[in-house]
Amino acid sequence: xxxxxxxxxxxxxxxxxxxxxxxxxxxxxxxxxxxxxxxxxxxxxxxx
Numbered sequence: 001x002x003x004x005x006x007x008x009x010x011x012x013x014x015x016x017x018x019x020x021x022x023x024x025x026x027x028x029x030x031x032x033x034x035x036x037x038x039x040x041x042x043x044x045x046x047x048x
Contacts, residue, residue, distance in 0.1 A: 003047050006031070010044060021045065 003011055010024040024044045031037035041047055 006037070007039060007044075007047055011047060014044065
């Protein structure tokens with residue numbers, strides 16, 4: 001499955017070696033908890 005949008009950007013950044021998966025998880029958690037971002041999964045590994 002191809003993931004697009006903000007989560008897709010995080011996945012692409014991990015794959016390109018720009019950020020670590022732990023960092024992406026922190027950002028995703030912040031988006032969900034603090035700004036109300038609505039996604040089906042809370043961790044990047046669940047999108048793989």
